Amino acid sequence: xxxxxxxDKLLAPLQTVSSVVERRATLPILSNVLLRFxxxxxxxxxxxxxxxxxxxxxxxxxxxxxTTLPAKKFVDIxxxxxxxxxxxxxxxxxxxxxxxxxxxxxxxxxxxxxFPSTDNGGFDxxxxxxxxxxxxxxxxxxxxxxxxxxxxxxxxxxxDVRYFLNGLLLELDGDQLRSIATDGHRLxxxxxxxxxxxxxxRQALIPRKAITELGRLLSDSENPCRLAISDNHIxxxxxxxxxxxxxxxxRFPDYERAIPxxxxxxxxxxxxxxxxxxxxxxxxxxxxxxxxxxxLEENHLRMQMHNADxxxxxxxxxxxxxxxxxxxxxxxxxxxxxxNAIKNDRLSVAIANSNSSALIQAEGDDSxxxxxxxxxx
Amino acid sequence: MHAPDAPHCPVxxxxxxxxxDMDAFFASVEQRDFPELRGRAVxxxxxxxxxTIITCSYEARALGIKTGMRLKEARLLCPDLIRQPTRxxxxxxxxxxxxxxxxxxxxxxxxxxVDEAFLDVTQCQxxxxxxxxxxxxxxxxxxxxxxxxxSVGVSGDRTTAKYAAKLQKxxxxxxxxxxxxxxRLAPEPTTALCGIAGGIGRFxxxxxxxxxxDMHKLPISVLARRFGNPGRRIWLMCxxxxxxxxxxxxxxxxxxxxxxVLPPGTRARDALLIYLHHMSxxxxxxxxxxxxxxxxxxxxxxxxxxxxxxxLQLATPEADGNELFALCRFVLESEWHGEAVGQVQVTAxxxxxxxRQLGLFDxxxxxxxxxxxxxxxxxxxxxxGKLTLAPAxxxxxDDQPDVIAPAWKPDGLRRTV
Numbered sequence: 141x142x143x144x145x146x147x148d149k150l151l152a153p154l155q156t157v158s159s160v161v162e163r164r165a166t167l168p169i170l171s172n173v174l175l176r177f178x179x180x181x182x183x184x185x186x187x188x189x190x191x192x193x194x195x196x197x198x199x200x201x202x203x204x205x206x207t208t209l210p211a212k213k214f215v216d217i218x219x220x221x222x223x224x225x226x227x228x229x230x231x232x233x234x235x236x237x238x239x240x241x242x243x244x245x246x247x248x249x250x251x252x253x254x255f256p257s258t259d260n261g262g263f264d265x266x267x268x269x270x271x272x273x274x275x276x277x278x279x280x281x282x283x284x285x286x287x288x289x290x291x292x293x294x295x296x297x298x299x300d301v302r303y304f305l306n307g308l309l310l311e312l313d314g315d316q317l318r319s320i321a322t323d324g325h326r327l328x329x330x331x332x333x334x335x336x337x338x339x340x341x342r343q344a345l346i347p348r349k350a351i352t353e354l355g356r357l358l359s360d361s362e363n364p365c366r367l368a369i370s371d372n373h374i375x376x377x378x379x380x381x382x383x384x385x386x387x388x389x390x391r392f393p394d395y396e397r398a399i400p401x402x403x404x405x406x407x408x409x410x411x412x413x414x415x416x417x418x419x420x421x422x423x424x425x426x427x428x429x430x431x432x433x434x435x436l437e438e439n440h441l442r443m444q445m446h447n448a449d450x451x452x453x454x455x456x457x458x459x460x461x462x463x464x465x466x467x468x469x470x471x472x473x474x475x476x477x478x479x480n481a482i483k484n485d486r487l488s489v490a491i492a493n494s495n496s497s498a499l500i501q502a503e504g505d506d507s508x509x510x511x512x513x514x515x516x517x
Numbered sequence: 518m519h520a521p522d523a524p525h526c527p528v529x530x531x532x533x534x535x536x537x538d539m540d541a542f543f544a545s546v547e548q549r550d551f552p553e554l555r556g557r558a559v560x561x562x563x564x565x566x567x568x569t570i571i572t573c574s575y576e577a578r579a580l581g582i583k584t585g586m587r588l589k590e591a592r593l594l595c596p597d598l599i600r601q602p603t604r605x606x607x608x609x610x611x612x613x614x615x616x617x618x619x620x621x622x623x624x625x626x627x628x629x630x631v632d633e634a635f636l637d638v639t640q641c642q643x644x645x646x647x648x649x650x651x652x653x654x655x656x657x658x659x660x661x662x663x664x665x666x667x668s669v670g671v672s673g674d675r676t677t678a679k680y681a682a683k684l685q686k687x688x689x690x691x692x693x694x695x696x697x698x699x700x701r702l703a704p705e706p707t708t709a710l711c712g713i714a715g716g717i718g719r720f721x722x723x724x725x726x727x728x729x730x731d732m733h734k735l736p737i738s739v740l741a742r743r744f745g746n747p748g749r750r751i752w753l754m755c756x757x758x759x760x761x762x763x764x765x766x767x768x769x770x771x772x773x774x775x776x777x778v779l780p781p782g783t784r785a786r787d788a789l790l791i792y793l794h795h796m797s798x799x800x801x802x803x804x805x806x807x808x809x810x811x812x813x814x815x816x817x818x819x820x821x822x823x824x825x826x827x828x829l830q831l832a833t834p835e836a837d838g839n840e841l842f843a844l845c846r847f848v849l850e851s852e853w854h855g856e857a858v859g860q861v862q863v864t865a866x867x868x869x870x871x872x873r874q875l876g877l878f879d880x881x882x883x884x885x886x887x888x889x890x891x892x893x894x895x896x897x898x899x900x901x902g903k904l905t906l907a908p909a910x911x912x913x914x915d916d917q918p919d920v921i922a923p924a925w926k927p928d929g930l931r932r933t934v
Contacts, residue, residue: 301812301832324833324876398877428870471874495885497877516873 141205141232145182145197147225147240151218153195156381157186160193160353161211167256172208174255185257186211191350192258192384206252209236217245258373258384275375276342277368278312282378284332285365286358288319291330291508293351294477297323304390306348312369313341320395326474327398327511328481344369345392350385357383399511400497403490405463407436408503411487415479417455421445422472424453431515432472436491437465445472468494469517475500478510530695533648534763535636536670536678537619537655540687542632544574545665546611547601558595562588564602571603575687611663618662622655627763635675637763649692656690672698674759679711698757703730707755717744717751729755773809774864775799776817784857786849787913789818793845795914796863797838798907802898804836804865805891810872811865814841816848819860825852828866833879836871837887838908 158173165171165188174185182199185192221227221240230237231249238245289308297305300323311318317332357378358365366377376383421432424447435442439462443455468491479487484502491498494517500510539545543561548554558577560570570586577598582591592598612631620626622645625637638651645651652671659667670682673695680702681691693701702710707729708718720743721727726735732755740748753760775796783789793816804810812834817826829844841863875881897906904911 301830322877324878325874327877393878431873469873495875495881497875511877513875513877516875 141177141203142228142230143177143199143202144226144228145199147218147221147227148223149197150182150227151215153184153197153380154215154218156195156357157184157193158211158215159186159356160188160191161186162188163212169208169250169254169256171210171212172250172255173211173214174206174208174252174257176204176206176252177202178204178206185255187256187258189256190347190386191353193353194382194384196380205231207231207236208250208252208255209247213247273370273373275368275370276312276339277366277375278317278334278336278338279364279366280317280335281362282358282365283360283362284317285367285376286355286360288317288330288332289351289355289358291481292319292321292328293355294481295321295323295326295328295510296348296351298348300324304345304388304392307388308346308348308351309392309395310344310346310369310374311341312338312343314338320392322393322395322398325471325513326478327395328478328508329395329399329510330508332507342369343392344374345388345390346374346385347388350374350383353385354383357381398497399509400490400492400499403492403496403499405436405461405466405491406488407441407459407461407463407491408486408488409441409457409459411479411482411485413457414459414487415476417443417457418472418476418479421453421455422476424451425472430471430473431469431517432475433467433469433517435465435467436461436463438462466491466494467517468498469515470498470512471515474512478512481510482508529642530639530648530673532673532695533638533642533651534672534675534678535638535648535652535655536629536675536682537615537634537636537659537667538669538679538682538686539615539632539659539665539667541572541574541578542612542665543572543603543608544577544601546604546608548574549664550607551601554599554601557599558582558597559599559601560588560591561601561603567602611665614662615659615665618658619655621658622651625763625765627765635678635763649690652690652692656688672757674698674754674757675761675763676710676712676754676759677702677757680705680709693757695757702755702757703728705729707732707751710754712754713751721751726755729757732756770807770809770868772864772866773800773803773807773811773868774815774862775803776860776862776864778860779858781859782857783859784855789849789853789858789861790846791910791913792861793849793863794838794842794908794910795904796861797841797845798904798911800863800865801836801838801841802895802903804868805871805895807868808871809865809868810834810836810870811868813866814844815862815864815866816845817860817862817864818848818853818858819862820856820858824862826862827852833876834867834869834872837891842908 161173162170170188176183177199180198180200181196183194183196185194217238225240228239234249236247236249293308296308300306305323309320315334315337317334319330321328354376363379368375372387374385374387421443424445426447429447433444439458439460441457441459446452478500482502484505486503487500488503489498489500494514497511497513500512501508544559547559547561556576558580559574560577560582561572562570568588570582570584570588570591572584573582577595580595582594588600608631616628616634619634619636623636623638623641627635629635636655638648641651645654648671652669656667656669659665666688668682668686668689670678670680670691672678672681672693677693677698681693684691706727707713707721724735724739726732732752737749737752740752750759750761777792777796779792813828813830815826815828817824827848831840845863894906898904
């Protein structure tokens with residue numbers, strides 16, 4: 141089995157899929173990338189047993205063949221070849237001989253039968269929904285999916301004992317797509333009207349790592365992407381790329397209950413001035429001290445913070461507020477995350493009292509809402 | 518650093534550091550408490566079985582007996598040597614009294630070890646007078662609090678103060694004004710200073726620095742390249758300019774735990790539950806006392822063949838005896854099969870400052886009520902004694918002393934040596 145391919149044509153998909161390959165994998169085969177020839181293309185696949193990514197490039201006129209190569213070495217070799225170089229690969233006797241110009245490498249391969257791939261990539265002639273799994277798929281723009289993830293991803297928990305919080309809940313419900321993330325202290329929810337009817341409510345709890353990877357893959361373009369959900373997996377098809385992740389098998393908390401409905405004290409603030417004040421105040425925050433005290437009076441917000449070294453910060457800014465004076469404390473990084481996620485000029489914060497959650501959103505826009513629990517001061 | 522024109526006039530030192538070092542601390546406490554030991558060669562060993570000398574009285578030192586010597590060797594030097602077993606609780610108590618007394622001089626105090634403390638009295642010169650006067654005051658405070666003598670060194674930095682304290686012992690007082698520090702240290706070998714051990718000493722000797730006075734010939738960058746900031750400090754230290762401040766903050770604990778040695782052959786389930794509940798309550802109360810909470814715990818049972826137990830994690834950080842006891846029950850169910858238990862241990866592995874963050878999915882009202890209950894229980898127990906208010910199961914507890922912890926600081930979380 142011998143073929144030639146332009147280095148640049150090979151490198152892009154190879155780099156994409158090798159990003160999921162773990163440096164130190166438990167099984168040797170997981171350090172490898174799977175190469176499959178056939179259907180007039182070369183398909184490369186990398187996996188960490190949770191996330192599987194396949195990318196392909198056109199390569200007509202080859203018989204069906206597959207093998208696996210050490211991902212990191214293969215990437216490093218291809219990357220260090222000059223632009224526009226031509227790479228010749230030749231597989232024989234369990235070795236891959238790579239030649240380009242006057243460079244030659246021989247890498248050892250591992251048999252592809254042991255490669256733990258969930259996706260047959262159309263190689264056994266199966267189409268969607270014909271395997272063991274029941275897939276439900278939807279067409280949308282990349283930017284839409286990206287928005288759903290980006291707006292809420294920062295609220296995911298990180299290595300929480302409540303493993304079901306270490307991910308993002310994607311909900312498809314009638315005419316709406318929703319993404320929800322929470323770490324138990326704050327919650328973010330983003331809604332998107334669906335362009336096609338979505339049918340009965342479906343939920344997919346996507347692991348944190350998958351969200352991070354997808355965040356890199358998705359662009360802000362109107363290019364189409366195809367989202368498919370089964371009971372155990374989520375699949376995203378982009379141009380020349382297929383991404384599959386296992387779902388978290390767990391019960392996401394009842395997030396509806398955590399969204400306050402009766403907060404009747406509102407203040408409206410300029411996003412930029414609020415963000416800058418928070419950023420300055422956060423200079424004093426540390427690993428153990430991150431509580432900021434907010435004092436609201438008529439059209440006036442005072443922000444105070446102090447730390448163990450007795451340093452103090454005080455910020456005052458004009459806001460629109462006509463409720464009762466109120467004092468409430470928050471983890472300043474939670475507020476900053478929210479203010480950074482909101483892109484509009486003005487935002488509104490709805491509060492009930494100093495012991496219950498605040499609801500933050502862009503003014504007059506409830507497509508993305510944020511709930512933050514206060515700290516006791 | 519300038520020499521004052523008239524040294525007899527009061528001159529404010531730019532920095533004034535006092536080191537108080539107890540004289541043969543453990544041995545002196547023994548001689549204080551047992552008059553028959555006074556004037557005799559006394560050595561302190563770890564219990565009746567200890568074979569190494571932890572410390573010895575000045576009478577013993579006069580005969581050439583030193584800390585770290587084997588008891589056998591010491592007896593060769595002094596056949597009628599008296600051996601006293603350690604009484605760690607007493608030393609801890611005396612040390613606490615001494616440190617509390619010294620705190621009357623200045624709050625800027627660092628408890629360096631059980632029998633040493635640094636005091637930064639720079640800011641007290643207007644209040645109490647010259648550093649030398651304050652040093653005499655410190656000696657008096659120590660003596661009034663404990664009836665024991667100490668040696669005191671006074672200078673403008675830690676290292677010189679520590680060096681000074683060693684010059685006259687016992688019951689000494691040595692003052693090295695900061696402007697004399699460089700000259701006084703100059704003839705001393707570098708390794709005579711606290712913090713310069715063999716390795717650094719060899720490095721310095723290779724670079725031609727044997728005495729502190731040689732240091733100024735060596736560029737500071739040589740030390741900085743080899744040892745980083747500690748190297749820069751050594752360069753300054755040798756010239757009587759140690760910049761290290763007095764550390765008043767005590768770093769947070771790495772773990773908080775309680776253990777108990779059980780009567781031999783304890784294998785009754787109810788008894789084990791009582792011990793475990795008791796330890797859980799103690800750990801939780803101590804976490805709360807210091808405004809800490811923890812998520813990961815070790816719960817261990819010492820069986821004949823060694824420890825069994827588990828490291829377990831709660832869903833959220835807590836400082837609650839009942840949550841902790843639930844983990845103990847779990848360990849007892851899963852790891853214990855009726856064997857005799859020699860010791861139980863409950864340890865919080867990741868104590869951290871208690872958070873006041875409220876949870877979205879928690880029952881914040883219940884939590885608030887529980888915190889209020891803890892507060893009430895802790896207040897009652899603070900006034901009327903530990904575990905005056907306690908879970909009913911603890912009525913059956915026995916009040917053996919706790920297992921003694923290996924490290925100790927008077928203001929830290931450990932209350933025993």
